[in-house]
Amino acid sequence: MDLPDYYSEGALPLADILSSLSYALDLTSGYSSGHAQRTCLIGLRLASVLGLPQYNVNSLYHALLMKDAGCSSNSARMAEIFGTDDIQVKRSMRTANWSNTLEAMRTAAANVLPGGSAIARLKKLIEMTSHREEISDGLTETRCDRGAQIALQIGLGEDAALVVRHLDEHWDGHGSPYHLKGDAIPLLARIACLAQTMDVFYVAHGVDAAYEVIMRRCGTWFDPELVRAAARFKSDYKFWGSLATAHTEMLSNLEMRNALDDASEERIDAICSAFAGIVDAKSPFTAEHSSRVRDYAVQIGQQMGIMGRRLTLLRRAAQLHDLGKLGVPNSILDKPGKPTPEEWAVIREHPRNSFLILARIRGFDRLAEIAGAHHERLDGNGYHRGIGASELDLDMRILAAADVFDALSAKRPYRDALPLQTVYEIMDKDAGAALDPDCISALKFVYPAQVPQPSKEDCVPLAA
Numbered sequence: 157m158d159l160p161d162y163y164s165e166g167a168l169p170l171a172d173i174l175s176s177l178s179y180a181l182d183l184t185s186g187y188s189s190g191h192a193q194r195t196c197l198i199g200l201r202l203a204s205v206l207g208l209p210q211y212n213v214n215s216l217y218h219a220l221l222m223k224d225a226g227c228s229s230n231s232a233r234m235a236e237i238f239g240t241d242d243i244q245v246k247r248s249m250r251t252a253n254w255s256n257t258l259e260a261m262r263t264a265a266a267n268v269l270p271g272g273s274a275i276a277r278l279k280k281l282i283e284m285t286s287h288r289e290e291i292s293d294g295l296t297e298t299r300c301d302r303g304a305q306i307a308l309q310i311g312l313g314e315d316a317a318l319v320v321r322h323l324d325e326h327w328d329g330h331g332s333p334y335h336l337k338g339d340a341i342p343l344l345a346r347i348a349c350l351a352q353t354m355d356v357f358y359v360a361h362g363v364d365a366a367y368e369v370i371m372r373r374c375g376t377w378f379d380p381e382l383v384r385a386a387a388r389f390k391s392d393y394k395f396w397g398s399l400a401t402a403h404t405e406m407l408s409n410l411e412m413r414n415a416l417d418d419a420s421e422e423r424i425d426a427i428c429s430a431f432a433g434i435v436d437a438k439s440p441f442t443a444e445h446s447s448r449v450r451d452y453a454v455q456i457g458q459q460m461g462i463m464g465r466r467l468t469l470l471r472r473a474a475q476l477h478d479l480g481k482l483g484v485p486n487s488i489l490d491k492p493g494k495p496t497p498e499e500w501a502v503i504r505e506h507p508r509n510s511f512l513i514l515a516r517i518r519g520f521d522r523l524a525e526i527a528g529a530h531h532e533r534l535d536g537n538g539y540h541r542g543i544g545a546s547e548l549d550l551d552m553r554i555l556a557a558a559d560v561f562d563a564l565s566a567k568r569p570y571r572d573a574l575p576l577q578t579v580y581e582i583m584d585k586d587a588g589a590a591l592d593p594d595c596i597s598a599l600k601f602v603y604p605a606q607v608p609q610p611s612k613e614d615c616v617p618l619a620a
C-alpha cells in the first residue's frame with residue numbers, strides 16, 4: 157500500500173527544527189513570542205561585526221535558539237517560592253536589573269503572592285529572604301546546567317553548551333550562577349547575554365531603549381567591546397524594522413543556514429526526546445509523562461498493526477504532544493485542587509499551542525495534527541477544536557487513549573496512582589463515546605490488569 161506524502165522521509169534542516177521549537181522555550185521562559193529567533197539574529201549580527209570565524213558563528217546560531225532549554229526545570233520551584241505564576245515572575249525579571257540587590261528586592265516584592273493580604277505577602281517576602289542564595293544563584297544554576305546538558309544531548313557541541321551554561325554571567329562578576337568575570341566568560345556567552353537583553357528592551361520599548369540599556373550596563377553587565385560593536389548597527393533601520401515582523405523568514409533566508417547540518421533521523425529523535433524531557437521537567441507531577449505516553453502509544457500502535465514510518469511519526473507525536481504545556485503556569489499545573497474556570501481556559505489552550513509550534517516545522521505537519529488532537533474525543537466533547545469521530549483518525553485515537561491511560565495510572569497532585577483494574581473500569585465507561593474501544597482493547601492486551609496465575613497443571617516440576 158502506498159503511504160500518503162506526509163509519511164515520506166526527507167531531509168530537514170536542523171536550524172529549521174530548532175528555530176521552530178524555540179517558540180516553545182519562549183512560552184515557558186516568559187519571553188515574548190519569537191524572542192529566541194530575534195536574539196539569534198542580533199547575536200549573528202554582532203558576530204558578523206566582530207568578524208568571528210564560521211565555526212563560532214555556527215555554535216552561536218544553535219546556542220541562541222536553544223539558550224532557554226533549561227528554563228522549565230526551575231519553574232515548579234519558582235512558583236513555590238514566589239507563591240504565584242512562574243511565567244509572570246520570569247517575565248517581570250526580564251527587564252529588571254536583578255544583579256542590583258535593591259532592584260531585585262523591589263521586583264520580588266512586586267511579584268510575591270499576588271492577591272494575598274498585605275500581611276501574607278510580607279510573610280512570604282520574609283520567607284523568601286531565607287532562600288536568597290537559591291533565588292539568586294540556585295535557580296539560575298539549575299536552568300543553565302540543565303540547558304547545557306540538553307544542548308549536548310542533541311549534539312550541538314561543547315561551545316554551544318558553554319554559551320547556554322554561562323548565559324547570565326556579567327562582565328563585572330555580579331552575574332549568575334558562577335560569578336565569572338571579564339574574559340573568563342566565554343566570548344559567545346557574552347554575546348548571547350547582550351543579544352538577549354537587547355531583544356527584551358527592543359520588543360518592550362523600541363530600538364533606542366535597547367541601546368540605552370546596553371550603554372547604561374556597559375562594563376557592569378556587558379563587555380564594553382561588544383557594546384561598541386552593537387553601536388555599529390544602531391542606525392540599520394532595515395535590520396531593526398524587519399526584526400519586528402519577519403524574523404522567521406530572515407533566519408531561514410540566512411545564507412549561512414545552508415552551511416549547517418540537515419538533521420539525521422537519529423538527530424530528530426534526540427531532539428524529540430530532549431523536548432519531551434523539557435516538558436516533563438516543568439512539573440514534578442508530570443515527570444516522565446511524555447516518555448510513558450510515547451511507550452504506550454507505540455505499544456498500542458504495534459498491537460493495531462501500525463509500523464514503519466507511520467509508527468515513527470506516532471512515537472514522535474506522543475513525545476511532543478504536551479509541548480504547549482510549557483505555556484501553562486505551574487501555579488495551575490501543580491495546583492492540588494480543581495482548576496477554576498479561568499484556569500481551565502488556560503489548560504484547554506495547550507493542545508492548540510502544541511499544534512501551532514509543531515506546525516511551524518516543515519515536514520512536521522502530520523505530527524502536529526496528531527499531537528494537537530490528543531484531547532479531542534469521539535463524541536466531540538474534547539478540546540481544543542471539539543472535533544468528533546469523523547475527523548479523528550486511528551493515530552489520533554491511539555494517542556488520546558495512551559494519554560488518558562497515563563493520566564489515570566500515574567500519581568497526580570490530588571490523588572495517588574490508580575490500580576489498572578480501576579483505570580480500565582473508568583476507560584471502559586468512556587469507550588465508544590469518548591475513547592476508541594479498539595485502542596482500549598489493545599491496551600488491555602499489552603498491559604493486562606491481572607496477570608493470569610499459572611494453574612497446577614501448567615507447573616512443571618523442577619529437575620532434581
Ligand SMILES: [Fe+2]
Nearest residue numbers: 477478530531
Ligand atoms: Fe495534554
Ligand SMILES: [Fe+2]
Nearest residue numbers: 445477478559
Ligand atoms: Fe498529556
